[in-house]
Amino acid sequence: MKILDNSAESRFEIHVDGQLAGFAEYKLLPSTIVFTHTEVKPEFEGQGLAGRLVAHALDASRDTGLKVRPLCPYVARYISRHPEYKDLLEEE
Secondary structure, eight states: OEEEEETTTTEEEEEETTEEEEEEEEEEOSSEEEEEEEEEOGGGTTSSHHHHHHHHHHHHHHHTTOEEEEOSHHHHHHHHHOGGGGGGBOOO
């Protein structure tokens, strides 16, 4: 399993055995990353890949000092279930 930031496509990607298994799309603003959509291909569902992908993306956001705006429902739910990421939320 490999997770990477494909900045050319504005998305974090998760690859399994060399195949793209899923992605978390984003829009990058000066001090905020806006997560817009997360998807795991049907043949890779049920393996916890979306959670690993989102955790990696949130950790990378923290490492670069970005605040997070979770427009994607999956990312919003993930943050609500993992309070250690709530400090990343953009002030409203």
